[in-house]
Amino acid sequence: MKKLLVLTVLISVLSACSSGYKAYKKGDYYKSTIDAVNKLKSSPSNDKASFVLSKTYPMALQTAKREINNAKLSNAPGNYETIVEQYERLNYLATSIYGCPAALSIISKPEEFITELADAKNTAASQTYEMGLKNLETGTLQSARTAYNQFLRTNEYVYGFSNVLKLIEEARYQGTMRVIVEKPLTSMRYQYSADFFSENLVAEITRLLDKRMIQFFNYNNYKDNFSEKPHQYLVLNFEDFSIGNVFDSQQTTELKKDSVNVGFATINGKKVAVYNTVTAKFTTFRREIKSGGILSVKIFDQQNKIIEQRNFSGEYVWYTAWAKFNGDERALTSQQKRLCDQQPAMAPSQQFLFTEFTKPIYSQAVNYIKQFYYRY
Numbered sequence: 001m002k003k004l005l006v007l008t009v010l011i012s013v014l015s016a017c018s019s020g021y022k023a024y025k026k027g028d029y030y031k032s033t034i035d036a037v038n039k040l041k042s043s044p045s046n047d048k049a050s051f052v053l054s055k056t057y058p059m060a061l062q063t064a065k066r067e068i069n070n071a072k073l074s075n076a077p078g079n080y081e082t083i084v085e086q087y088e089r090l091n092y093l094a095t096s097i098y099g100c101p102a103a104l105s106i107i108s109k110p111e112e113f114i115t116e117l118a119d120a121k122n123t124a125a126s127q128t129y130e131m132g133l134k135n136l137e138t139g140t141l142q143s144a145r146t147a148y149n150q151f152l153r154t155n156e157y158v159y160g161f162s163n164v165l166k167l168i169e170e171a172r173y174q175g176t177m178r179v180i181v182e183k184p185l186t187s188m189r190y191q192y193s194a195d196f197f198s199e200n201l202v203a204e205i206t207r208l209l210d211k212r213m214i215q216f217f218n219y220n221n222y223k224d225n226f227s228e229k230p231h232q233y234l235v236l237n238f239e240d241f242s243i244g245n246v247f248d249s250q251q252t253t254e255l256k257k258d259s260v261n262v263g264f265a266t267i268n269g270k271k272v273a274v275y276n277t278v279t280a281k282f283t284t285f286r287r288e289i290k291s292g293g294i295l296s297v298k299i300f301d302q303q304n305k306i307i308e309q310r311n312f313s314g315e316y317v318w319y320t321a322w323a324k325f326n327g328d329e330r331a332l333t334s335q336q337k338r339l340c341d342q343q344p345a346m347a348p349s350q351q352f353l354f355t356e357f358t359k360p361i362y363s364q365a366v367n368y369i370k371q372f373y374y375r376y
Contacts, residue, residue, distance in 0.1 A: 029056045029057075029059035029060035029063055030060045030063070030064070030093070032056040032059075033057045033060045033093055034093070034096065035052075036049045036050075036052040036053035036056060036057075036103070037049075037053060037093075037096045037100050037103045040053065040100050040102040040103045041099075041100050041102070041103075044101065044102035045102075050106055053103055053106050053107065054106050054107070057093065057097070060089075061090065061111060064086045064087075064089055064090050065086075067082065067086045068083050068086050068087070071083045077131060078128065078131065079127075080120055080124035080127055081124050081127070081128070081153070083120045083123075083124070084120045084121055084124045087117040087120055088117065090111065090112075090113055091112055091113055091114070091117060093110060094110035094111060121157040121158055122157070122158060124153075124157045125158040125161045125164075126161075128151070128153045128157070129151070129154045129161060129162060129164060131147075131150050132146075132147040132150035132151045132154065132164075132167065132171065133147070133167075134147075135147035135150065136167070136170070136171055136174065139174075141174070141175060141177060141376075142175075144175035145175035145213055147171040147174075147175070148171035148172050148175050148213070151164050151167050151168045151171055152168060155168065175213050176213040176214065176215055177213065177214045177215070177231045177232065177373075177376055178217065178222070178230045178231055178232075179215065179216050179230060179232045179233070179373075180216075180217055180222050180230045180232075180233050180234070181198065181202050181217065181218055181234045181236065182218075182219065182233060182234070182235045182237075183195060183198035183199075183218065183236055184197070184198060184236050184237050184238045184295070185237070186238055186241075189350065190243070190351070193354040194238065194354075196355070197355075197358050197362065198236055200362070201236070201362060201366060201369075202216050204366050205366055205370055205373070208366070208370045209370065209373055209374075212373065212374070212376065213376075214373055214376060229302050230302070231302060232299055232301060232302070232307070233299070233300040233304075234297070234298075235296075235298040235299075236295060236296075236297060236365075237296050237298075238293050238294070238295055238296075239293075239294045239296045239311070240293055240294045241291075241292065241294065241354075241357070242291065242292060242293065243291045243350050243353050243354055243357075244289055244291060244347075244350055244353060245289065245290045245291070246287065246288070246289055246347075247287070247288045247289075247290065248286070248287050248288075249285075249286050249288075250283055250284065250285045250286070251283070251284050252281055252282070252283040253281075253282045253283075254282075255279060255280045255325075255331040255332060255336075256277060256278070257277065257279075257331045259275045259277075260275060260277065260278045260328075260330050261273050261274070261275055262275065262278065278327070278328035278330045278331045279327050280325045280327030280328050281325060281326045281327055282323060282325045282331075282332060282336055283323060283325065284321060284339065285322050285323065285344070286319055286320075286321045287319060287320050288318070288319045289317070289318045289319070289347055289348075289353065290315065290316075290317050291315070291316050291317075291318075291353040291354065291357040292313065292314060292315035292316065292357050293314065293357060293358070293361070294311050295311065295312045295313075295314075295358070295361045296310075296311050297309070297311075297312065297365055297369065299372065310368055312361045312365050312368070313361065314358055314359065314360040314361035314364075315357055315360070316353060316356035316359070318353065318356070320344050320347075321339065321342070322339060322340075322342040322343060322344050323336065323339040323340045323342070324340055325340055
């Protein structure tokens with residue numbers, strides 16, 4: 001009956017602190033304890049937090065010890081990683097309580113496991129090291145990546161364990177997908193722009209995939225640094241493009257404006273303004289220079305088999321406009337007058353036109369390549 005009363009009070013107190021209550025309901029006594037200590041740090045006289053701490057810390061301690069014992073009995077691969085995690089949590093609870101006078105007045109001697117943690121880290125380091133060696137010996141890209149992560153954990157448990165620092169680099173090398181990028185080849189007139197396009201594309205996808213174990217090389221850089229075949233080939237090519245197609249057009253409009261002051265007349269000895277309708281023929285001229293093309297992106301495996309292929313198109317239209325008129329200028333708007341004062345602009349260079357039509361292709365290709373290599 002007494003235990004039931006305590007439990008009822010505990011639940012009602014926890015209900016007042018939503019985060020602590022949610023953690024308690026899920027059996028997360030560790031989080032409930034941390035929440036209580038944090039509240040006592042900001043409000044040392046908080047009776048609710050004091051009560052919660054007095055009840056949830058023993059539960060957190062008991063739960064962690066049970067997890068440790070179960071892990072020791074299981075003998076499963078990597079079981080000491082669980083043991084390390086639980087000892088670290090218990091030590092963190094103790095450190096948090098020691099750092100809060102109000103919490104320490106409730107839990108006067110929180111348990112610490114310094115020696116036990118050190119021993120567990122040594123065993124965990126040995127376990128992850130052995131698992132890493134087995135995965136590295138498998139020789140596949142994915143197993144090398146698994147080994148890399150296991151060696152990283154080994155080094156976290158015991159820095160420099162055995163020759164783990166060397167193995168980390170070896171696993172990173174074996175787990176890194178190496179891709180040769182073959183840039184588009186075109187006539188010398190446009191090769192500079194094509195090179196600029198591919199170099200920026202490679203730089204951008206390298207940045208976007210920075211956290212993944214993938215490297216992109218051009219053929220010469222790869223040949224100079226590696227003897228084995230790359231894992232994949234990324235082939236870029238402008239399958240079809242045209243630069244500087246000129247299209248001229250014109251349109252003539254009859255303009256008319258009523259009630260325009262066209263002069264003055266003398267009527268009955270008085271000078272009065274005369275209003276009339278004025279007209280003009282207004283002709284606009286427009287010159288368009290259209291450029292566009294298609295980029296193919298092909299991805300090959302080591303056996304030169306196409307894994308994926310996609311085409312991306314882009315277009316750029318440069319234009320200049322001017323106008324002229326015949327008739328009364330007063331029939332024109334101010335905007336139309338300005339257009340009549342303009343001369344046709346000089347056409348941009350073909351290098352500029354090439355670069356501009358590749359801009360929409362660039363963004364499409366970057367997104368596609370990024371999404372494709374996210375699989376790896």
